Amino acid sequence: MGWQSRTRSLQVFDTELSADSVEWCPLNQWSHILACGTYQLQKNEGKAGVESTTPSRTGRLYLFQFHSQGSFTPPLTEIQRIDTPAILDLKWCHVPVSERPVLGMATANGEIELHTLIDAQQGSCLERAMSTELGPDRLALSMDWSTGRGESSDTRLVSSDSTGSLTVLSLGEASLNAISQWKAHDFEAWISAFSYWDTQLVYSGGDDCKLKGWDLRLGPSSPTFTCKRHSMGVCSIHSNPHREHILATGSYDENVLLWDGRNMRQPLSETAVGGGVWRLKWHPAQEHLLLAACMHNDFHILHCQQAMDGNDGPCPILASYILHNSLAYGADWSWLPLSSPPPSSPQEPAPAIVEFTESGGHLRIQYESPTASFDTSLEDDSGRYIPDYTLPPEKTAVPSPAPLPSLGESSPSVSCLLATCSFYDHMLHVWRWDWSPEETETVSGGDETEPAPS
DSSP: OOEEEEEEEEEEEEOSSOEEEEEEOOSGGGTTEEEEEEOEEEOOBOGGGOBOSSOEEEEEEEEEEEOOOOTTSOSEEEEEEEEEEOEEEEEEOSSOBTTBOEEEEEETTSEEEEEEEEEETTEEEEEEEEEEEOOSSOOEEEEEESOTTSOOTTOEEEEEETTSEEEEEEEOSSOEEEEEEEEOOSSOOOEEEEOSSOTTEEEEEOTTSOEEEEETTTOTTSOSEEEOOSSSOEEEEEEOSSSTTEEEEEETTSEEEEEETTBOSSOSEEEEOSSOOOEEEEOSSOTTEEEEEOBTTOEEEEEOHHHHTTOOSOOOEEEEEOOOOSOEEEEEEOOSOOOSOOOOOTTSOOOOOOOOOOOOSOEEEOOOOTTOOSOOOEEETTOOBGGGTSOOGGGOOOOOOSSOOOOOTTOOOEEEEEEEEETTTTEEEEEEEEEEEOSSSOBOOOOOOOOOOO
């Protein structure tokens, strides 16, 4: 049986400031709520019009609600915007706190802020609940909750920052308290994450190209492992909430690695995705689907079943969303259930076919930091700026093993709602992906006509 993979853009929203984080609320009653964080570097002028050496970083937090009301009504409605310090990461707690959803935010002023979603007279809105500083002269770069499997006992957070430090925080009734803080990496600690199966285990990745594990029971004096398998900075980590021991990591080296946490010497698989992997997200219900935000090379959905079962080889790429025109940073799956794939109308163009080819030539790649903490470029051996010489999006070089697998007999088709955002063009996209048995022709992935920005 052949399988059809189809992506459809539903709505585009201009965030005005550079968008770098997007998160759907994981709680059933509020799964129609979407948050988007932005980051803008402002160059300040000092005395006599001289540019200041200490630019400011500002941001904005957007809150949306999603309602599918028909093909002619934009499904996404902005319900709140809050000016904030620049936002580097957003995460909803996976369980209610005092019976309400709570959104965590890592900011450029070195704070972790918590906002509670409340019911106001005119609808839902966020209200700042508490915050804590990680320390002086640092940017909070990432955060994760210990509640990834929906367990509410001993709710904690972990955060990483620009000094290379990790901080573990405990959530009290009215305060956020640091349990421990330690120097974990030589340079920026881009990412931190809990093992959702044993929340005494924490993972971190840094610009020193190291992936590390930490056991909070043993203290932070030394890591349980240090892995140098990635050749560039490690910037994404996500524990699989459905399969114990399975971990996904991504790096500026443009590879997604899958691991069995019991053996961190050799990954289960390595998949080249053609761009630095800023964020990875496991699907909320399908244990083998992994969403990757790949900076210079769009967003991809990986099928990881064979790798998780111990078979060698890269993970097949089931679909790619290629309608963004800038760095792919924020990405998330919605927890909202969707109906089966919609039928194609006579006026609707057929989904495009995306061909995946092997990349050619040797590239020397240096990625720009989202914090603008260092200057970089993307060059080949001749010093040419690669984006000026790359193939158009539909020809982006991303290897995709064939044939593509099915999702299994018990789940013949999948329909998903997703949100993604890109940096310099400050755009938020909401789109759907349908994976179903082929009816007439095989389609390996594609995108349809982009709607006008709202």
